[in-house]
Amino acid sequence: QGTRDHPPPQAALRDRLLSAVVSCFKRHGAAAIDTPPLELRETLMGKYGEDTKLIYELQDQGGEPPPLRYDLTVPFARYLAMNKVTKMKRYHVAKVYRRDNPATPPRRYREFYQCDFDIAGQFDPPPPDAECLKIVHEILSDLQLGDFLIKVNDRRIPPRVFAVCGVPESKFISACSTVDKLDKWAPPTSCSNGCSSRPSPPPWEEVRSEMVGEPPPSPEAADRIGEYAPPHAPPELIERLLQDPKLPPHKLAKEGLGDMKPPPEYLTLFGITGKAPPCGGRRGLARGLDYYTGVIFEAVLLQQENEHPPQPVSVGSVAGGGPPPGLVGMFDPKGRTPPCVGVSIGIERIFPPLEQRLEASGEKLRTTETQVLVATPQKHLLAARLKLISELWDAGIKAEMLYKKDPKLLKQLQYCEDTGIPLAAIVGEQELADGVVKLRDVATREEVRM
Amino acid sequence: QGTRDHPPPQAALRDRLLSAVVSCFKRHGAAAIDTPPLELRETLMGKYGEDTKLIYELQDQGGEPPPLRYDLTVPFARYLAMNKVTKMKRYHVAKVYRRDNPATPPRRYREFYQCDFDIAGQFDPPPPDAECLKIVHEILSDLQLGDFLIKVNDRRIPPRVFAVCGVPESKFISACSTVDKLDKWAPPTSCSNGCSSRPSPPPWEEVRSEMVGEPPPSPEAADRIGEYAPPHAPPELIERLLQDPKLPPHKLAKEGLGDMKPPPEYLTLFGITGKAPPCGGRRGLARGLDYYTGVIFEAVLLQQENEHPPQPVSVGSVAGGGPPPGLVGMFDPKGRTPPCVGVSIGIERIFPPLEQRLEASGEKLRTTETQVLVATPQKHLLAARLKLISELWDAGIKAEMLYKKDPKLLKQLQYCEDTGIPLAAIVGEQELADGVVKLRDVATREEVRM
Numbered sequence: 001q002g003t004r005d006h007p008p009p010q011a012a013l014r015d016r017l018l019s020a021v022v023s024c025f026k027r028h029g030a031a032a033i034d035t036p037p038l039e040l041r042e043t044l045m046g047k048y049g050e051d052t053k054l055i056y057e058l059q060d061q062g063g064e065p066p067p068l069r070y071d072l073t074v075p076f077a078r079y080l081a082m083n084k085v086t087k088m089k090r091y092h093v094a095k096v097y098r099r100d101n102p103a104t105p106p107r108r109y110r111e112f113y114q115c116d117f118d119i120a121g122q123f124d125p126p127p128p129d130a131e132c133l134k135i136v137h138e139i140l141s142d143l144q145l146g147d148f149l150i151k152v153n154d155r156r157i158p159p160r161v162f163a164v165c166g167v168p169e170s171k172f173i174s175a176c177s178t179v180d181k182l183d184k185w186a187p188p189t190s191c192s193n194g195c196s197s198r199p200s201p202p203p204w205e206e207v208r209s210e211m212v213g214e215p216p217p218s219p220e221a222a223d224r225i226g227e228y229a230p231p232h233a234p235p236e237l238i239e240r241l242l243q244d245p246k247l248p249p250h251k252l253a254k255e256g257l258g259d260m261k262p263p264p265e266y267l268t269l270f271g272i273t274g275k276a277p278p279c280g281g282r283r284g285l286a287r288g289l290d291y292y293t294g295v296i297f298e299a300v301l302l303q304q305e306n307e308h309p310p311q312p313v314s315v316g317s318v319a320g321g322g323p324p325p326g327l328v329g330m331f332d333p334k335g336r337t338p339p340c341v342g343v344s345i346g347i348e349r350i351f352p353p354l355e356q357r358l359e360a361s362g363e364k365l366r367t368t369e370t371q372v373l374v375a376t377p378q379k380h381l382l383a384a385r386l387k388l389i390s391e392l393w394d395a396g397i398k399a400e401m402l403y404k405k406d407p408k409l410l411k412q413l414q415y416c417e418d419t420g421i422p423l424a425a426i427v428g429e430q431e432l433a434d435g436v437v438k439l440r441d442v443a444t445r446e447e448v449r450m
Numbered sequence: 451q452g453t454r455d456h457p458p459p460q461a462a463l464r465d466r467l468l469s470a471v472v473s474c475f476k477r478h479g480a481a482a483i484d485t486p487p488l489e490l491r492e493t494l495m496g497k498y499g500e501d502t503k504l505i506y507e508l509q510d511q512g513g514e515p516p517p518l519r520y521d522l523t524v525p526f527a528r529y530l531a532m533n534k535v536t537k538m539k540r541y542h543v544a545k546v547y548r549r550d551n552p553a554t555p556p557r558r559y560r561e562f563y564q565c566d567f568d569i570a571g572q573f574d575p576p577p578p579d580a581e582c583l584k585i586v587h588e589i590l591s592d593l594q595l596g597d598f599l600i601k602v603n604d605r606r607i608p609p610r611v612f613a614v615c616g617v618p619e620s621k622f623i624s625a626c627s628t629v630d631k632l633d634k635w636a637p638p639t640s641c642s643n644g645c646s647s648r649p650s651p652p653p654w655e656e657v658r659s660e661m662v663g664e665p666p667p668s669p670e671a672a673d674r675i676g677e678y679a680p681p682h683a684p685p686e687l688i689e690r691l692l693q694d695p696k697l698p699p700h701k702l703a704k705e706g707l708g709d710m711k712p713p714p715e716y717l718t719l720f721g722i723t724g725k726a727p728p729c730g731g732r733r734g735l736a737r738g739l740d741y742y743t744g745v746i747f748e749a750v751l752l753q754q755e756n757e758h759p760p761q762p763v764s765v766g767s768v769a770g771g772g773p774p775p776g777l778v779g780m781f782d783p784k785g786r787t788p789p790c791v792g793v794s795i796g797i798e799r800i801f802p803p804l805e806q807r808l809e810a811s812g813e814k815l816r817t818t819e820t821q822v823l824v825a826t827p828q829k830h831l832l833a834a835r836l837k838l839i840s841e842l843w844d845a846g847i848k849a850e851m852l853y854k855k856d857p858k859l860l861k862q863l864q865y866c867e868d869t870g871i872p873l874a875a876i877v878g879e880q881e882l883a884d885g886v887v888k889l890r891d892v893a894t895r896e897e898v899r900m
Binding site: 127138270368390 | 584588
């Protein structure tokens with residue numbers, strides 16, 4: 001349950017996707033590492049909070065029962081600590097396992113790919129953060145999935161805002177996840193740029209009632225949070241929060257707001273801001289607030305419906321990142337933990353829209369990369385085919401032939417059309433006598449002797 | 451136990467290796483499929499004979515406890531049966547798991563890569579067999595691992611030979627594995643081409659005594675096997691076996707010998723025979739006789755010691771293949787099983803000699819592919835670096851910069867040398883004023899303004 005085979009078209013598409021991701025990672029100078037899907041129990045336990053129950057355990061194999069890896073972040077932290085690495089830019093593309101429920105919707109797989117890129121080390125902070133955003137931007141642009149939105153927040157801000165609004169620290173995480181649902185429940189009902197409104201119930205009222213369901217926070221606190229987390233955050237929100245007389249001076253919150261300020265400048269240098277959505281920022285990035293420690297971000301795809309402006313699609317987050325918590329220190333005997341910032345590309349969520357786009361375009365995805373089929377028009381020419389195909393292989397050319405002693409030419413050309421092989425290299429008795437090969441363009445039927 | 455991390459140099463080398471293998475598979479027109487490392491218990495049980503004890507089981511996750519995959523062949527057979535595929539050329543590169551003992555030498559990993567290429571379908575037989583041999587030849591040649599030897603046998607021949615020699619069918623498998631040890635114990639003592647002899651005990655006597663340890667076979671039977679399996683099989687051995695009056699006519703053996711006959715012809719067409727080792731064939735391919743069903747083959751690397759001719763190295767088999775048994779039928783309700791021939795590249799065994807060769811060559815393997823480092827020679831030029839690197843990334847160029855506000859130029863150039871980045875793109879105040887970039891070749895220190 002929760003696993004699946006990937007037949008050739010899916011494997012080819014996944015390969016194309018993974019190549020796009022990996023070549024971007026490489027473009028940014030990351031090295032690859034690989035760790036086993038098996039980790040020691042003690043390595044995984046206590047690293048995932050509530051989600052620890054999703055860890056996929058193995059039976060005892062003599063020694064401790066090793067569960068399957070849950071993500072690529074904890075193995076990376078263990079790797080850094082075990083090898084005393086304090087500075088590294090690495091990527092890792094691999095499958096992870098979770099004991100999720102694949103039967104009830106939304107259907108979740110128990111096995112899925114993660115594509116992680118992380119920069120660990122003591123660095124002057126803005127560039128690594130900005131590079132992670134740039135990576136998300138490059139990959140989503142390369143894949144031509146239409147418009148997307150990258151939301152940015154800082155782990156240190158919301159607790160202060162929530163505290164000012166009357167949410168005690170003990171209720172912070174649950175209040176966060178309630179606010180986070182705003183984005184998933186329904187799109188905002190209106191916006192100053194003239195977004196179309198939707199008949200769905202105003203989400204704020206639902207969030208508010210869920211939030212005040214068990215006091216505290218009070219209804220007033222909930223309303224105040226609504227003010228601080230408007231559906232569309234205007235660009236000047238950071239400045240307004242910094243100046244807000246109701247927000248008492250707080251070191252962490254000020255640092256957080258300070259770290260939030262530089263990104264726009266760097267993003268302009270990186271040429272990212274041109275893609276800003278018509279409505280500016282959006283409420284709803286509470287994701288990962290119980291996990292990350294500094295500037296956090298998340299990317300969502302925007303719907304391609306004939307609406308103006310496009311609305312966020314339900315595929316949810318397709319990429320996200322930030323500085324993971326001090327995991328390395330948990331494996332280091334002295335508790336040292338290098339700062340780290342990373343990004344994870346949600347290829348499993350990008351896969352369905354990519355498939356849809358391919359289907360809509362009518363493009364037939366080839367599952368092989370064969371460039372030429374070696375064919376013969378008469379009988380008793382198997383040896384000629386073998387000789388020619390061998391020369392092609394040795395020259396690095398992707399070539400196939402039918403495994404029949406005497407196949408009909410029509411059947412060989414049909415095979416090219418079925419599998420998308422663009423060229424047929426034909427050797428018949430005449431060609432053999434003349435010492436040439438007839439090269440045929442399968443689509444245009446043009447032929448040249450060479 | 452039995453798993454390991456792959457740090458960047460290993461991951462990069464493995465990547466290079468996998469690329470060579472995968473590009474060869476693609477050159478031969480194979481599509482990729484992917485199956486989960488988890489399989490149902492019932493899928494795996496009863497498919498691996500004695501080795502079933504090596505299957506790595508998982509704890510119950512609600513439902514049946516699924517073990518980890520043991521190889522890629524059984525998942526492929528299940529895939530063919532489940533999807534009613536009767537014709538397919540596929541490759542699959544993935545990790546498999548075995549509950550082997552990693553503590554006692556020869557150290558075996560519990561997790562390792564398999565690279566499989568299989569052709570399933572009802573085909574005229576010689577070309578698929580020969581293509582598998584060609585693939586082994588191409589990959590081992592591409593990797594430049596020195597001379598290698600490809601041994602060919604047929605599953606249907608040895609049982610007849612052994613029977614004639616007085617080995618009853620019940621003792622066949624154990625007699626085979628005893629003969630197989632010949633190759634692992636010591637190289638042959640002499641050869642007509644003038645091979646150097648070695649002081650190791652003549653292996654035949656040891657094999658013989660092991661074989662006759664428990665009767666039958668009789669000492670006479672063992673000696674007769676020695677005759678039929680000479681250290682170096684002369685090219686005419688097949689013909690001699692076909693004519694041998696002591697071998698009574700037997701349908702299967704004759705088919706086997708018949709199928710063994712065409713390969714040399716096809717191999718000549720494929721340009722493989724030029725690589726034949728000086729001593730011709732060798733005794734010892736009993737590998738997989740309890741598994742495969744037709745023509746089987748195996749490749750071993752030859753030592754690069756200053757001996758003439760080179761002797762087989764102890765790394766053992768680096769590739770092997772043949773027609774796997776009728777596994778598909780075990781998953782098909784009607785028991786139909788398409789014929790299949792496949793090859794498996796033992797990249798785990800190729801890895802150590804590849805590493806040695808790299809070390810011996812003094813070549814420093816890069817773990818990243820970064821083409822250019824964006825550097826600045828003065829302070830306060832972070833924005834200029836960010837702008838330039840962004841343009842490079844957008845142009846698809848692999849670029850890095852140091853994550854420091856004001857790094858020293860020397861430090862930036864040192865980083866290039868340490869990590870093998872060939873070029874530095876330098877923007878200083880003068881370059882900014884002139885609207886140019888200074889491109890520096892790190893090795894030669896040549897600079898051009900552009």
